[in-house]
Amino acid sequence: MSSTVRTLDKNGKDINIVGFQRFGFDCEVSLDVLRLLYLRKHYVKTVTSSSESVKDDEQDESSATAYFSKSIYHADTQSISYTTLSRFPPVKLLPPSKRKRILVTGGAGFVGSHLVDRLMVLGHEVTVLDNFFTGSKTTVSHWVGHPNFEMVRHDVVEPFMIECDQIYHLACPASPPHYQYNAVKTIKTSFMGTLNMLGLAKRTKARFLISSTSEVYGDPEVHPQPEDYWGHVNPIGPRACYDEGKRVAETLTYGFHRQDGVDVRVARIFNTYGPRMNPFDGRVVSNFIVQALRGEDMTVYGDGKQTRSFQYIHDLIDGLIALMNSGETRPVNIGNGDEFTIGEFAELVREIVEKVQREDGVEPKRVNIVYKPMPTDDPQKRRPDTTRAKEVLEWQPRWTVRMGLEEMVRYYKAKMEEGSI
Numbered sequence: 001m002s003s004t005v006r007t008l009d010k011n012g013k014d015i016n017i018v019g020f021q022r023f024g025f026d027c028e029v030s031l032d033v034l035r036l037l038y039l040r041k042h043y044v045k046t047v048t049s050s051s052e053s054v055k056d057d058e059q060d061e062s063s064a065t066a067y068f069s070k071s072i073y074h075a076d077t078q079s080i081s082y083t084t085l086s087r088f089p090p091v092k093l094l095p096p097s098k099r100k101r102i103l104v105t106g107g108a109g110f111v112g113s114h115l116v117d118r119l120m121v122l123g124h125e126v127t128v129l130d131n132f133f134t135g136s137k138t139t140v141s142h143w144v145g146h147p148n149f150e151m152v153r154h155d156v157v158e159p160f161m162i163e164c165d166q167i168y169h170l171a172c173p174a175s176p177p178h179y180q181y182n183a184v185k186t187i188k189t190s191f192m193g194t195l196n197m198l199g200l201a202k203r204t205k206a207r208f209l210i211s212s213t214s215e216v217y218g219d220p221e222v223h224p225q226p227e228d229y230w231g232h233v234n235p236i237g238p239r240a241c242y243d244e245g246k247r248v249a250e251t252l253t254y255g256f257h258r259q260d261g262v263d264v265r266v267a268r269i270f271n272t273y274g275p276r277m278n279p280f281d282g283r284v285v286s287n288f289i290v291q292a293l294r295g296e297d298m299t300v301y302g303d304g305k306q307t308r309s310f311q312y313i314h315d316l317i318d319g320l321i322a323l324m325n326s327g328e329t330r331p332v333n334i335g336n337g338d339e340f341t342i343g344e345f346a347e348l349v350r351e352i353v354e355k356v357q358r359e360d361g362v363e364p365k366r367v368n369i370v371y372k373p374m375p376t377d378d379p380q381k382r383r384p385d386t387t388r389a390k391e392v393l394e395w396q397p398r399w400t401v402r403m404g405l406e407e408m409v410r411y412y413k414a415k416m417e418e419g420s421i
């Protein structure tokens with residue numbers, strides 16, 4: 001494998017390692033180790049000579065790129081074959097005093113699955129709790145059977161008991177079409193699910209981290225948004241089930257903290273994208289990439305002047321782990337300050353899709369950008385003020401939006417080629 005595809009950070013330096021060493025805690029992991037869990041051989045093909053690719057194909061399960069189960073679509077019979085792993089990626093051997101029992105609710109979702117990868121590679125015991133509403137078993141199937149890993153189908157609105165040291169409470173649909181699909185269930189998940197997981201944290205004395213959201217700021221009148229801004233949320237609009245759900249989940253979290261001494265962490269996550277995002281969940285990054293790869297019109301809602309700031313998944317996971325292992329109990333924004341209008345963003349995605357297609361020897365077809373009605377209550381602007389994260393977590397995003405998008409395009413392109421999208 002040659003090194004012609006390089007991933008550079010915002011300062012132009014190569015990213016080879018993710019994670020960090022602080023709070024007396026070492027969570028550095030090689031980026032290539034993680035990539036072997038989500039990028040397929042087509043990606044390697046773009047950086048290898050053809051003879052190396054063939055060799056790799058022949059070696060298949062014994063090669064270094066074999067750390068994922070496969071789904072192979074058979075067009076002739078309209079069927080799909082799944083293979084399971086015969087071996088697992090190496091994980092760190094931690095002494096029992098350092099090995100934590102970690103519960104990840106929503107661990108089969110987009111963010112959860114990347115968090116699970118990181119925690120597993122670091123050598124912890126991980127239990128995933130998920131009802132598979134928007135997540136899929138395939139996102140973590142490469143760990144099924146590993147002695148440090150367990151997956152439980154469970155809906156967090158029902159109580160659950162397990163001994164654990166840390167809880168990352170992520171379970172909740174995150175894309176507007178998904179969380180609006182059953183608004184009552186969304187708010188139930190936010191309220192009852194969080195209540196149940198906080199009860200578990202109280203009982204087991206586990207440290208509890210909740211994935212809150214920039215949506216608690218609603219359609220903000222303060223820009224960028226610092227954590228002490230109280231927000232501007234429509235309590236009865238179509239987004240309220242999610243926005244108000246997360247606000248009440250934060251209220252519950254601080255209730256348990258003040259009344260019962262539960263050790264809590266609150267991450268307010270801003271728009272995050274990356275491999276394993278459900279390609280059909282309606283969020284803007286997945287929509288634009290899939291549309292451009294398929295040669296379909298890219299759909300910008302409204303006039304495209306609304307803004308968002310996009311963060312790559314590995315930066316978010318660094319931030320979540322840093323927060324969990326820090327002493328900070330106040331809410332912390334975790335996001336990337338690179339702000340785009342959605343119109344500009346559509347053009348950037350189109351350019352990157354064309355670049356990756358050219359690298360793969362495919363002459364791209366220029367797709368159109370078309371305008372559709374603006375959804376109700378769509379926030380006009382959004383950008384995190386990450387001063388607190390910089391100060392208390394020594395965290396700031398490293399990935400440029402362009403670098404992250406290139407990797408995500410390669411991931412979706414491979415999924416399309418194998419027929420699973």
Ligand code: NAD
Binds near residue numbers: 129130170
């Ligand atoms: P996702 O939809 O990919 O993952 C959510 C996971 O939770 C899925 O696996 C789903 O099946 C599971 N789930 C949903 N309801 C459940 C229930 N009642 N019981 C058990 N499991 C349930 O979304 P994501 O992007 O991975 O988001 C994860 C978390 O991060 C969510 O809490 C979301 O609010 C938060 N967040 C994400 C973003 C982002 O841009 N990705 C931004 C802000 C906040």
Ligand code: UDP
Binds near residue numbers: 271285288306374
């Ligand atoms: N959006 C768009 N086209 C799409 C999907 C979304 O223009 O195909 C817009 C959407 O209206 C919003 C922004 O992109 O202004 C981000 O939407 P997303 O659903 O990803 O997340 P949100 O930040 O709104 O929760």
